[in-house]
Amino acid sequence: xxxxxxxxxxxxxxxxxxxxxxxxxxxxxxxxxxxxxxxxxxxxxxxxxxxxxxxxxxxxxxxxxxxxxxxxxxxxxxxxxxxxxxxxxxxxxxxxxxxxxxxxxxxxxxxxxxxxxxxxxxxxxxxxxxxxxxxxxxxxxxxxxxxxxxxxxxxxxxxxxxxxxxxxxxxxxxxxxxxxxxxxxxxxxxxxxxxxxxxxxxxxxxxxxxxxxxxxxxxxxxxxxxxxxxxxxxxxxxxxxxxxxxxxxxxxxxxxxxxxxxxxxxxxxxxxxxxxxxxxxxxxxxxxxxxxxxxxxxxxxxxxxxxxxxxxxxxxxxxxxxxxxxxxxxxxxxxxxxxxxxxxxxxxxxxxxxxxxxxxxxxxxxxxx
Amino acid sequence: xxxxxxxxxxxxxxxxxxxxxxxxxxxxxxxxxxxxxxxxxxxxxxxxxxxxxxxxxxxxxxxxxxxxxxxxxxxxxxxxxxxxxxxxxxxxxxxxxxxxxxxxxxxxxxxxxxxxxxxxxxxxxxxxxxxxxxxxxxxxxxxxxxxxxxxxxxxxxxxxxxxxxxxxxxxxxxxxxxxxxxxxxxxxxxxxxxxxxxxxxxxxxxxxxxxxxxxxxxxxxxxxxxxxxxxxxxxxxxxxxxxxxxxxxxxxxxxxxxxxxxxxxxxxxxxxxxxxxxxxxxxxxxxxxxxxxxxxxxxxxxxxxxxxxxxxxxxxxxxxxxxxxxxxxxxxxxxxxxxxxxxxxxxxxxxxxxxxxxxxxxxxxxxxx
Numbered sequence: 001x002x003x004x005x006x007x008x009x010x011x012x013x014x015x016x017x018x019x020x021x022x023x024x025x026x027x028x029x030x031x032x033x034x035x036x037x038x039x040x041x042x043x044x045x046x047x048x049x050x051x052x053x054x055x056x057x058x059x060x061x062x063x064x065x066x067x068x069x070x071x072x073x074x075x076x077x078x079x080x081x082x083x084x085x086x087x088x089x090x091x092x093x094x095x096x097x098x099x100x101x102x103x104x105x106x107x108x109x110x111x112x113x114x115x116x117x118x119x120x121x122x123x124x125x126x127x128x129x130x131x132x133x134x135x136x137x138x139x140x141x142x143x144x145x146x147x148x149x150x151x152x153x154x155x156x157x158x159x160x161x162x163x164x165x166x167x168x169x170x171x172x173x174x175x176x177x178x179x180x181x182x183x184x185x186x187x188x189x190x191x192x193x194x195x196x197x198x199x200x201x202x203x204x205x206x207x208x209x210x211x212x213x214x215x216x217x218x219x220x221x222x223x224x225x226x227x228x229x230x231x232x233x234x235x236x237x238x239x240x241x242x243x244x245x246x247x248x249x250x251x252x253x254x255x256x257x258x259x260x261x262x263x264x265x266x267x268x269x270x271x272x273x274x275x276x277x278x279x280x281x282x283x284x285x286x287x288x289x290x291x292x293x294x295x296x297x298x299x300x301x302x303x304x305x306x307x308x309x310x311x312x313x314x315x316x317x318x319x320x321x322x323x324x325x326x327x328x329x330x331x332x333x334x335x336x337x338x339x340x341x342x343x344x345x346x347x348x349x350x351x352x353x354x355x356x357x358x359x360x361x362x363x364x365x366x367x368x369x
Numbered sequence: 370x371x372x373x374x375x376x377x378x379x380x381x382x383x384x385x386x387x388x389x390x391x392x393x394x395x396x397x398x399x400x401x402x403x404x405x406x407x408x409x410x411x412x413x414x415x416x417x418x419x420x421x422x423x424x425x426x427x428x429x430x431x432x433x434x435x436x437x438x439x440x441x442x443x444x445x446x447x448x449x450x451x452x453x454x455x456x457x458x459x460x461x462x463x464x465x466x467x468x469x470x471x472x473x474x475x476x477x478x479x480x481x482x483x484x485x486x487x488x489x490x491x492x493x494x495x496x497x498x499x500x501x502x503x504x505x506x507x508x509x510x511x512x513x514x515x516x517x518x519x520x521x522x523x524x525x526x527x528x529x530x531x532x533x534x535x536x537x538x539x540x541x542x543x544x545x546x547x548x549x550x551x552x553x554x555x556x557x558x559x560x561x562x563x564x565x566x567x568x569x570x571x572x573x574x575x576x577x578x579x580x581x582x583x584x585x586x587x588x589x590x591x592x593x594x595x596x597x598x599x600x601x602x603x604x605x606x607x608x609x610x611x612x613x614x615x616x617x618x619x620x621x622x623x624x625x626x627x628x629x630x631x632x633x634x635x636x637x638x639x640x641x642x643x644x645x646x647x648x649x650x651x652x653x654x655x656x657x658x659x660x661x662x663x664x665x666x667x668x669x670x671x672x673x674x675x676x677x678x679x680x681x682x683x684x685x686x687x688x689x690x691x692x693x694x695x696x697x698x699x700x701x702x703x704x705x706x707x708x709x710x711x712x713x714x715x716x717x718x719x720x721x722x723x724x725x726x727x728x729x730x731x732x733x734x735x736x737x738x
Binding site for chain 1: 493494505506507512513515542544548549551552553555556557559560561562563564565566567568569570571572574575577578579580581582583585586587588589590591592593594595596597598600601602604605608609611612613614615616617618619620621622623625626627629630635636637639640642643644645646647648649650652653654668670676678679680681682683685686692695707732
C-alpha cells in the first residue's frame, strides 16, 4: 500500500542512480539532476529517470559528496524543488551544522521552517567501485538505512524519508546525527583507515613477501583501493569521533607491540586482545539484521567444465532444496575445485544423499556457517 | 609422472587431515597419528588414511601447534618413522631453533645428519574453523606452500618436501625461515591482531552501533573469531618481526588520530594514508599468483524460488559460457536478489544477449573485477 510519488535525485553516482533505479522499479516518477554531465547522461540512458526541468517533487535525495551536501540541500529547499529533502552522506553532524548556518540570517535567526523539511540519511550500502555504471536497483535491498532527524525536523518530513527508504527496499534505523557519527566512525571510517594502514605496509616489502599474501589479508585490504579525496573529506568531516577510535586502536596495538618486545608476557597480552576481539565479534548481528541464520555447508567436488555448476544446482533443485548461497573455491585452469552449497540445516542431509545418488563427490564436511 | 609414496601425517586437525585426504586422492599410502583420539578417529572414518603402527614413511608431515613442532619432529626423526620430515606451522624460525637445540648434545655438537632431513613448511591455506571435520582434499589446490630449508637441509629432503607440496596440488615457494617470518608477520599475523583490535572496539558500544555494522567491517573482523591460545602461541613465536610491523601500523594510525585532532591538516594526513594504502594494494597479485585475471561481471536479477540459480547457470552453459565465479547478493526471505556472474571478457556480450533472450533481467552494469 505504498503510493507512487515523485522524487528528485540530485547527484547520479552509484548511490543516487541506485536510488533512482529502485524508485523507478516501484513505479515512481524520478527526476535526475547532476552537474557531472557524463554521469547524468549515463543514468538517463539506464532508464533511472527523466532530466529534471524544474518539476516539484515530493522528496529530494541529495546524493553528492559530503562537503557539498549543505549547499545543495539549501538550494533544493530554497528553489522549492521538493517538499522534503534528505541526503545520503556517510557523515551527519557536519552537513547539518553547515546547513543550519546557511539558513541563519544576519540577526542570528534560524529559518526553522526550512530545517523542519530536512532529514539526514545514510544508506548502509556501497560497492568498491563508484559511478552510475555500478548502480543497481537492488543495492539497498534488505539493508539498514539510517535516518537522523534533528529536533526541528517535522513529522511529515520524517514520514516522507521513511517512505523513501522503504521504497528502496531498505529498512529505516532512526538515531541522532551524533549517535550515527560516533558509531559509523568505528564501523566504517576506522575500517577504511586500518585497511589503508595495513595495505600501506606492502609498499616497501621485497617481492617474496607478496607471495605470502593470503585470503585473510586480501579481505582486510579490499577497501584500500578507495578514493583518497572522498575519504579525506569524510574523515575530516567526522574528525572527533574518528580520532577517538583510531587512538584507541593505535594504543591497543602499541601495547601488544611493547609486550611482544618484552617476551615475558607477550602470550598473555596477545591472548587478551584476541579474547576481546572474539567478544566484540560475537556482538555482530546476522547479515541482514536480527538473529543470525545458521546454514549448513555441503561441499561438492566439481571439474572445470562449462555447465558443472548448472548441473549441480539443477540436481539440488530437483531434490527440492533451495540453495541460499554458494562459494566457489576454484583455481581457474586447474582441473577440479570445490563448490560449497549453503542450505538450511533441515535440507542438508537430503541434499547430501540426493547429490551422492546423482553421482557427485560430496565431501564429508558439513560444518555450520 | 609423480610416483605414489608413503606419508606419515602427525596431527589430524584441519591441515593434517586435508593433507592426508589430498594424498589419498593421489593414490599414496597415508598413515595417521594423533594424541587427540577423537580427531584421529574422525580422520580415519573420513578415509584420510590408516592408523600409524610403526611403518616407515618416505615423508612425515608434522601438523601440530607451533609450540609442539620441534619435539614432534625430533621424535619422528629419532624413531626412524620417516626419511624426510616437514611441518606446517605458520612460524618457521623458532621451531627450527628449538629443534636444533634438541639435537645438540652436551658438548655443543649439532646432529647435522638429523637437521639435514628436516625442511620447514607452511601451506598458505586455512579456514575460519579448525578440526578434521572442516578438512578437505582441495584445501591447498592452486595455493602457495612455503618451504624453508635451512643451510643444513639436504637436496633429497627438499625434493621430498617439494613432491609433497605438488601432491597436495599446491605450488612450492622456497625462502629462508627468516624471510618467511618477517613476511608472514605482515600478511597473516598482523592481519589477525588488527582484526581483533577492531572487533574488540565493539565490546563497549551501545546496541544502536551494531546496526551500523556493514559488509566492510564484517570482512575485516571475520578472522576475529580465531582461537586465542593458538594465536598467543603464534604471536609470541614470531615476536620480533610482529612487534616491528604492529608498532609501524600503530604509529601511522596514531599520527592520523593526532592530525584529526588538529583539524587544520587532517585531510592531508588522511589522504596520504589512503594513497599509501592504494599503492600497497596495487602490489597484491591475482588470487592464485601470477598476473591477476580480469573478469567481467554480468549481474542478473533473480527471484527467491528453488531452481532459479540452476536455471540461470543452465542458460549460461547452453550459451557455451563458462562461469568462473559468482556472487549471490540476496537477502533471504525477500522476493528478489542479484546474482553476479563472473566471466571472461570475451564471453560477456554473448552471455548478456543469451540471458536476455532467455527472459532474464540482466542489469546494465558490467564493470571489470
